[in-house]
Amino acid sequence: MAKNLKLYYDLMSQPSRALWIFLEKTKLPYEKCLVNLGKGEHLTDEFKAINRFQKVPCIADSQIKLAESVAIFRYLCREYRVPDHWYPADSRRQALVDEYLEWQHHNTRATCVIYFQYMWLRPRMFGTKVDPKQADKYRAQMANCLDFIEREYLGGGSPFIAGNEITVADLLAACEIEQPRMAGYDPCEGRPNLTQWMARVRETTSPFYDQAHKLVNKIAQDAVSKPKL
Numbered sequence: 001m002a003k004n005l006k007l008y009y010d011l012m013s014q015p016s017r018a019l020w021i022f023l024e025k026t027k028l029p030y031e032k033c034l035v036n037l038g039k040g041e042h043l044t045d046e047f048k049a050i051n052r053f054q055k056v057p058c059i060a061d062s063q064i065k066l067a068e069s070v071a072i073f074r075y076l077c078r079e080y081r082v083p084d085h086w087y088p089a090d091s092r093r094q095a096l097v098d099e100y101l102e103w104q105h106h107n108t109r110a111t112c113v114i115y116f117q118y119m120w121l122r123p124r125m126f127g128t129k130v131d132p133k134q135a136d137k138y139r140a141q142m143a144n145c146l147d148f149i150e151r152e153y154l155g156g157g158s159p160f161i162a163g164n165e166i167t168v169a170d171l172l173a174a175c176e177i178e179q180p181r182m183a184g185y186d187p188c189e190g191r192p193n194l195t196q197w198m199a200r201v202r203e204t205t206s207p208f209y210d211q212a213h214k215l216v217n218k219i220a221q222d223a224v225s226k227p228k229l
Helices: 016-027 070-078 092-106 107-127 131-152 167-183 192-204 210-213 212-225
Strands: 006-007 029-034 059-062 065-067
Touching: 006 016, 016 070, 016 092, 016 107, 016 167, 016 210, 059 070, 065 070, 070 167, 092 107, 092 167, 107 131, 107 167, 131 167, 131 192, 167 192, 192 210, 210 212
Parallel strands: 006 029
Antiparallel strands: 006 059, 059 065
16 A cells, blocks of 8 residues: 655654654655754744644655654554554454553653653753752652553563553553653663563564664763763
8 A cells, every 4th residue: 555654753752763663663665754853843834734733753645644643653553554463453452552542641751751851851952950859850750650650551461561462552652761761760770560571662673672762872871970860
């Protein structure tokens, strides 16, 4: 089904990385369209004609222009031939994936991105100072979310979030959880279930997971040597 699929992305974006890994792993033909967030390329009128929300990731093919990573994943799994485990056709298995996809917006994504932006992104973009008390608040919110994932999503014996096989839920979750590492926070510390699960996601999507996180890993390594607040 040739649709001239295009992915607009920046690998500093968590859901961009998830979609990039997915497309590479499933070997779907697509055109890579890099949008440099640091240079503000997502704010141009040209990009607005592609995505009215002016964010990445987004896709375009012969039938549709679409933003929002969850919607994109669901569309790709419906319209293209990809292995069923990514977004199962079985109603009950799909419902477990959907449960995480809906939950993560105000939990994994919200808490990890707020901490990352406050501790790393905003000081570099706007020169803002980090208030240790505010940092502790955001860190605690993120830790509570990660502890819930450790206990409730990964503590039941299943190797992945929604069962025995990797799904789009795992990709989105792992890429979000990688983000605070750039601010010097180790999400795996003290969380053995999450540690083992992250390793499984990485191994299952090798070598694309490491390729997508090359810059993240470099920044995270640099952050390890810096003092924590």
